[in-house]
Amino acid sequence: MDLNLQIVNQVPFWHRMIYAMRNLLAELMSPPTIATKFHSFHDQFFGFLFGGVKSLRNLIIGQDAPLKVIQDTIQLLGNGTIPCITILLGGNLTQGMQSSSMQPLVLISMVIARLFILPAIGFFVVRAAANFGYLPEDPLFQYVLVMQYAMPPAMNISTMAQLFDVGTEECSVILLWSYGASTITLTIWSTFLIWVLG
Known part of the structure; x- marks a missing residue:
């Protein structure tokens, strides 16, 4: 080194x-x-x-x-675009199961930042905008806005990685764990938002 x-x-x-x-x-x-x-x-x-x-x-x-x-x-x-993107995502997730190139601490930090910290920031931004009168007081509208922050990374990121042939292995590992963790975090954020906004 x-x-x-x-x-x-x-x-x-x-x-x-x-x-x-x-x-x-x-x-x-x-x-x-x-x-x-x-x-x-x-x-x-x-x-x-x-x-x-x-x-x-x-x-x-x-x-x-x-x-x-x-x-x-x-x-x-x-x-036919949606099924093709879904197949591409499935192929990337399969590569992520076989790969161990990323350090676990980096991967955990990315998942926490994307699925916990970013939605928390989004929640405070949406609530502040609603309090200042920039958004309507409709709870469903605010719920949808905050849930956009809580979604896992877009599938188009894997498409771009495949297109440029750069970071495909890392992208597949990140997508695999992000989508796996999002099954839990989406439920938590949805429950929290319904409790706060409802």
Whole structure:
């Protein structure tokens, strides 16, 4: 370990910066990243265009639209997205059971921060906003807002890790234990919120 540290200290700072920038540019110029950026921009542009111009919208959306097949195709592909993401999540959780690369203390700290500390902060933020009059006094509305803080990490994080092929093993371990612990924490937070807000 000391030998590696000595070797790193002998390399000039500028060489390390150039190496880091080259790796960053290589990641940014990878085909999945370029495709994601390209599709995101064009999807948003055409979405706003067809959503904002009524004559274009009527070409695709509606029972009598001449290009209704486009809407049907997009809807068919969209319906398959949720099962695919669920399968990807299941594959990542399976990898998490076989992996032991993360230290238990780090993993426990992440789960506590994500499923206990963050919802507590969210609870105080929502209650403060309601007390200052920024939110309606509807208990169900406040319940839903706080529960958003208590949810486990999004499945899209595992999709991003798979896309860039970086940290997939660590991501799968974190997701496995976060989703496992969330079965208990969601029940606790839900009970607490119903008791406080009800």
